[in-house]
Amino acid sequence: MKFLKQFGIILGVSFIGEVLKYFIPLPIPASIYGLVIMLLLLSVKIVSVEQVKDTGSYLIEIMPVMFIPAAVGLITMWSELKSLWFPLCVITVVTTVIVMAAAGRVTQFIIRMEKRQKE
Template identity: 55%
Template sequence: MKYIKQFGIILSITCIGEILKYFIHLPIPASIYGLIILLLLLMTNIVKIDDVQDTGNFLINIMPLMFIPGAVKLTTLWDQLKSIWLPIIITTFATTFIVMIATGKSAELILKWERKSNEPNIR
């Protein structure tokens, strides 16, 4: 029953994100609206982490499984994609490296910031 309640909370927030996407005509996916809403609800303790943690962990664990339908669809679109495969591969590798670099630099910045905040002020 706990998992049904947690999934219901996540699904309700996702539904609210879909409704916002319908009314706010910005090029932002509805899932991003849902993630922002969930983040705000967690930060304000309206939704406690225990209210969604187990189901959230389950959904993260099965995430690779969710990519299978998209990958299968790509195999059926090979005739349309074969003329642009090289730009797709170059873009994929370039954006992957950009994301890796940005993530690494962000992590370095956060770690440096944490070290500074934990240092004792000796004067």
Template identity: 35%
Template sequence: MPILVQLIVILGICLAGDLLHRYVGIPIPGNILGMLILLLLLCFKVIKVDHIKETSDFFLKRLPFFFLPPSIGIMVAGDEVMSQWPLLLILCIALTVVTMAATGWTVQLLAHKRKQQNTPSH
């Protein structure tokens, strides 16, 4: 599929997410809704990965570039961020612990499930 068509497909899905957020009032940001729509379209094979591969690879290779605006925004609001550093530190530590626990629990659950599937029934 030509790169321009791939770009139109990806931007169209992103626009659909924004429209859902704006006009239907779904309380999830439009860009997240767009990613969920794309995920569903890929899972149900409405869109194949090959249909958007070149454009997706282009964006993924330049992903750090997309972090520049938020990073600059944090630098501009540096005084406000620094005034809240104890709270931010506690949140970072707590969320790291929660993420590690959730990941460990998920791995244990999946390992247990796989072990049950591989064990022959009597």
């Protein structure tokens, strides 16, 4: 029953993200709305980590399985993607480096801010 309740909370937040995506005409995926809502709920302690921890851990464990349909789609569309493989590889590498650098900078910034607050 615990897992059903936790999964219900996660699904409820995801549903609210879908509703926001429908009503707010911005090019932001519904999943991002859901993640921001969950972050806000956790930050203001409306939802505690313990209320979603077990199901969240399970969903993270099975995440690779969720990418199988996308990979199959790429394989079936290979004839159309064959001519674009080089630009796609370049874009993938460049964006990966940019995301890694941005994540590192944000992490460094947060660590420095926490050190300043402790002093």
